[in-house]
Amino acid sequence: MADPASHDSANISVFLVQQGVWDMPLESMPLASGYLKATALTDDLVRRSASIDIKNFRGGTTNSAMANELFSDGTPDVIAFSVLGWNYRAFGALAASFRQLNPDGWVIFGGTHVAGQAERVFRMFPEVDVVVNGEGELTFRDLLSARIRGDDRRALHHVDGISFQHEGTTVTTADRDRIEDLEVIASPVLTGAIDLTDEHGAFRYDVALMETNRGCPYKCAFCYWGGAVGQKIRAFSLDRLRRELEVFGRLKVHTVVACDANFGLLPGDVDFVEALIETRERFGFPRALETSWAKNKSKTFYRIVKRMKEAGMRSSFTLALQTLDERALDSMNRRNMKLNDWEELSAWLDREGLDCYAELLWGAPGETVKSFMEGYDRLSRRVSRIAVYPIMLLPNTDYFEKKKEYGITSVRGDHDDFEYVLAHHTMTFAENRQMQRFLFWARVIAENAVLRYIWLPLRQLAGLTQSQVLLDLDTWIVETAHPAAAPLRSHAATAMGGTAAFGAAITYLYTDPAGRRLLQVWWQESIRPRLPTAMTPLLDDVFRYDLVTQPVYLGGAGDARADDLPVIELYGETYHVRHGIRLDHDVPRIHSDLRADRDPDLRPTERVVDLYYRTGAVAAVTSTNHEIVVHFMGMTEQQVRRHAIGDAGRGGPADDGAGPEPVDPGDRTTLTILNSDEGGCS
Structure with missing residues (x-):
């Protein structure tokens, strides 16, 4: 091993590379790389000898575009990738390009998708030198110190918590203890490690x-x-x-x-x-x-x-149930979690004037189509926004290790490295194909809040369950000759391929006026004839309110276009304003009463409201991030005030004569889980 002092003056260049899952106008904050950079620079040797740059890419950036940005001005001495299932293959390709340009450089892979998977990583991408197992901050700092000292990348036995290649074999060093005192991890926000x-x-x-x-x-x-x-x-x-x-x-x-x-x-x-x-x-x-x-x-x-x-x-508060089926709960190892009774909890949220969404997973061993659909509709009686995700096999999980025990058949994604479950002992291939179409519409229409208000009135006033409405939409899209249905038919047919189909469908319905008109045609042709005659005018009003409260933004089209709407500043933020929305019924109040199990007054009562929409919605409506999009829905001024300054700002002069304030899904303090595509537990 070289003398550390002899290399103190040598400068090395280090790139930390991240790529988000969503293709959005705004970047995703590179927190993981920020931790690595900030902590590495707490070491005197690293701080004196290394320049560290974070290279952050959006989800839609191509391999060639990333390669050009990374290597056009020369290659670094060390390139480290934050690897997740959606960028595993792309980063493997970039590692190969790097090795062609810099045969002596170091390639480091870290992240939950590669931790403990070094044999497979090195087999697929022999250009990778090191895989980090576990928390990376201290390990990355030690690796940079080793590189500065001139250590051989094939002889890193002294660095804990890694796997590396040595004479054609994989060497895994001792596990590194979890970091007990998190204060040793420097803050990338406070140190300026991340450009904010x-x-x-x-x-x-x-x-x-x-x-x-x-x-x-x-x-x-x-x-x-x-x-x-x-x-x-x-x-x-x-x-x-x-x-x-x-x-x-x-x-x-x-x-x-x-x-x-x-x-x-x-x-x-x-x-x-x-x-x-x-x-x-x-x-x-x-x-x-x-x-x-x-x-x-x-x-x-x-x-x-x-x-x-x-x-x-x-x-946004999430009821992270994943399943209501007891056999599936057993296979998930969630039986002993003693989750609170969700029905009591959702009732408490209603009494508090709060809203929530729920999470379910389809395809868990033990689950059947019948048990899942019964659970979905049982849950939707209290919660309309249900995030439904297909089970994927992630490295180092119990399902991944017990594929044979559960009879799981899976396939790798076309553009990612996730294993998608196709069948198992309680789910056939045909049943899974059937359910993937249902999941597509459940995610696009309900989870991503394309429709929000209509579910509860349809169930309580027309006897239509949420699953019946979604399946009706699926059937209608398949059978209709309307030209605007063609994109959705195409996206639904490819829904098993990952998030791209969902994102494209959501973007279409939120941004293309043809998509909104298509929903109106579906409502008129397929849902309206199924409604009780006496309830039809009210339900028409609710459906229209759903559409008019969708986000608007500059550069949109049709009803989504905000160019002609005035922009004002309200409580420190800018909003597009749509004045004089006329309703034949007090839709927000009726919805609130139904949610609270009160008997609403269903008689026609004209109501005129002004709606305020946060500016900058384009990033939210062109992604599959349903937690964020709800923050751009149309709100009343009272609702905007509440979220800006809380209850302390209510009851002032601006409320005088305003009448009862509506309580609705966009208004409720919603409480949520972020479900990570990389195995985020909920």
């Missing part, structure tokens, strides 16, 4: 990502959350989190996403929410929190929810 602003000084990402803690005490069979399943939870200090929130507040960041597996489980999470609210009181921002909420709802959770409601802090 664009050339205009505005926050450059779609949302701000934070971690308040790491670890998950559960071991669900489908999940490998951050490689920390079955682990005790470790927390970052409140002082650090406060300072990060202040940065985001000053930058007017609307939404903070806490990348935790079980937010609301620790008593300290209450303090974080208080710090978030205090930050908004000082700077007007942030105004929304999205996170993965604790599976079991303790007193801490209820305190947080009530406090957020009182403050008007927006979020």
